[in-house]
């Protein structure tokens with residue numbers, strides 16, 4: 001069995017309600033989480049910061065024990081806005097540095113001042129009669145160079161990207177002076193992304209899988225149906241029975257055992273404990289292969305779908 005790397009399971013903070021967020025972060029740290037995955041767009045960084053501060057004040061951990069990620073939102077891609085957005089996340093979180101800062105999407109949108117709206121989300125002018133998402137002509141190279149400047153100033157230990165395809169990654173590697181340390185992508189048994197993960201590893205980039213439980217994250221958003229849950233698949237259920245674990249633990253273990261970090265979200269203390277308790281068992285090679293074979297390239301988080309459905313803009317990025 002491999003040694004336990006507690007940073008391999010982070011707490012995903014997307015959709016954690018503001019009212020419960022500080023307590024959930026505090027309790028997660030108390031039960032052993034040391035990796036927190038935040039973003040400007042999640043709208044709860046002040047509350048996350050309160051949970052972190054309480055855990056440190058209570059002596060549960062030190063700042064150095066934690067790996068804290070945040071992400072640059074689409075409206076701050078221009079070079080003059082990248083540090084501004086970074087500093088806003090940093091001060092909301094109550095921190096003096098970040099472990100990791102990632103470009104959230106390879107999508108640039110026009111700047112929205114903090115006092116107009118924060119987080120700005122996807123729609124340019126929500127009050128307009130025809131609210132829609134707007135695109136800004138900012139090349140990703142410009143944004144990456146501003147990310148490099150954050151790293152050079154010592155404000156962040158690692159920089160990286162999310163939701164990049166292999167084409168964008170190859171391009172980034174051609175111009176990056178500071179290479180990306182991390183790639184964060186949607187990945188679960190219905191979207192294994194084997195080639196992209198292999199490419200990232202060949203560049204020495206570590207991969208974090210978001211939505212590691214697949215459809216579950218999207219039920220509350222009406223972006224998935226219960227019937228699309230991977231937890232009911234017989235190969236998952238059988239492995240759970242063999243190992244006396246829950247189906248969710250099997251799917252999460254598969255995510256870690258294939259070499260990724262995972263960031264499942266839960267607002268329930270029992271499920272938080274369950275999700276981090278995946279280091280005392282191993283899936284067999286056959287089980288790993290059978291779970292990987294469930295792949296149907298099913299993406300739940302696809303701007304090519306939701307930008308048109310919700311923000312009046314057809315804007316595919318994966319095709």
Ligand code: A2P
Pocket residue numbers: 012014210211212213214216217218248249263264265266267268271272274275
């Ligand atoms: P809850 O917060 O009620 O636990 P994501 O894929 O974005 O990380 O979201 C995970 C989704 O799966 C959330 O809706 C979460 O709901 C649910 N969930 C998290 N852990 C478990 C688990 N161990 N078993 C079943 N559902 C889970």
